[in-house]
Amino acid sequence: MNKIIMSSHKTTSTAAPEKFGFRDVKREVFERIRNNKWGPGTQLPGEVELASTFGCSRATVNRAMQELSDDGIIERRRKGGSHVKLAPIRQVKFEIPLVRVEVESRGSEYRYQLISSEVMAAPHWLQVRMDLQVASPVRHVRCLHSADGAPYQYEDRWINLFAVPRAEDANFSKIGPNEWLVNEVPYTNAEVRFGATNADHTISQHLKTIDGDPIFLAERSTWHAGVQVTFVRLYFPRGYQMIAKY
């Protein structure tokens, strides 16, 4: 299965000449970097050289190197050539699924419960947070997501009705505002901030924890076409862990 080139020459006589696709090239180059054969800072061979080394076209090498660059493994500059990154600032990727999907994928029974909902003028702190015009109408929704009957996430959300007028009449008693918004206003830009906080009385009441318990808090701001659509605070009870791999 594994295609490995031992020497840097084109092909040894014994091995089958198996064509190198861009995946093979990518894996090979990455392997050499990992093995410290090409350590941090090393200038890599040019695309033409690599192409002849691996017996493929420059376009193929180019795609491989392009992806390695996207992955943050190497840096490329015109004329300067490709270099192994000095500080491997590797990026973590993870998906933020719908709560419902997240709960169900753990094999738990998902339940949603609307706690409160009201339409009002944006309070001052929110105007600042959401960069709103003074007194824009917003819908404030609070709800609870449970897994197997136990509180899983407390959601405190503000929706900009100027950006999403239809949210004023949306019915959030059965599906949560997040799921509704995702269908209504897909493909937004967002910024998430993670941190820790204490449970105040309201939170501990809904999450069934004790006042002062540590809470994992995620704040998300979401934009569409330049205007902020929603601002939400998600509270997770102690023990919740968000997992990311890279």
Add this chain to the structure above:
Amino acid sequence: MNKIIMSSHKTTSTAAPEKFGFRDVKREVFERIRNNKWGPGTQLPGEVELASTFGCSRATVNRAMQELSDDGIIERRRKGGSHVKLAPIRQVKFEIPLVRVEVESRGSEYRYQLISSEVMAAPHWLQVRMDLQVASPVRHVRCLHSADGAPYQYEDRWINLFAVPRAEDANFSKIGPNEWLVNEVPYTNAEVRFGATNADHTISQHLKTIDGDPIFLAERSTWHAGVQVTFVRLYFPRGYQMIAKY
């Protein structure tokens, strides 16, 4: 600056025929998806059709669509064609830089301080955590990272000396174990878990917080070539926020 195609026909007579590169194609397609012109689930035109629409080659369209697929915007299947994703499970990307770099990029003065270091046999809980052979030698290092004199991150790290023998004699009094490891064993696989916890006495002492204060906790396990290299717990005082955009 903005190149916008109004109709779906090749080119209108008035507008300049400006060539569409893969970026233009990508932006155009994404724009139509965002505008709900092509809503969730919609089957997109085939590559040949798009190519003639935008007046470029199929390869160009292919690259644009490939990237949209990588970005999680669309789904592609051979013969099935390209579809706008139903549930836009957008992925969050963020970088985990070196603490030093993180602090310095905020314009603060970084300081590092070694608290303790000892070589020992792995305690039982760690053996389980790191999937080690019984009683592998490990180096336990605790240290503190500060920004402008204020505690920024308390680091509690275990290094598998079987995987990284040179770590036994490494000097961690001036540069931290993370920075050392990143240079010694680059390009590893890792898993990070985020959560919230309470400050116990040790933590609150070093982070200068009060016992019981909420702490943002990140646990990271790192592998190289199949064996776990290190396990680290990072404690951030209240107020710390990790920011991710997407």
Add this chain to the structure above:
DNA sequence: CTCATTTTTATGTATAGACATAATAAAGTT
């Protein structure tokens, strides 16, 4: 020597053409 100009070069991007592959659709068989 210093500075501005030209040349060189590695990567960036686009293209037409070719074949591979997976999966659907269509046709044929029982």
Add this chain to the structure above:
DNA sequence: AACTTTATTATGTCTATACATAAAAATGAG
């Protein structure tokens, strides 16, 4: 109708070629 086989088709990938572009390196002027 249910099943098998074949054809069709959209995407996946590779190639050779071409030109663009940024930046280093070489060159020349003062």
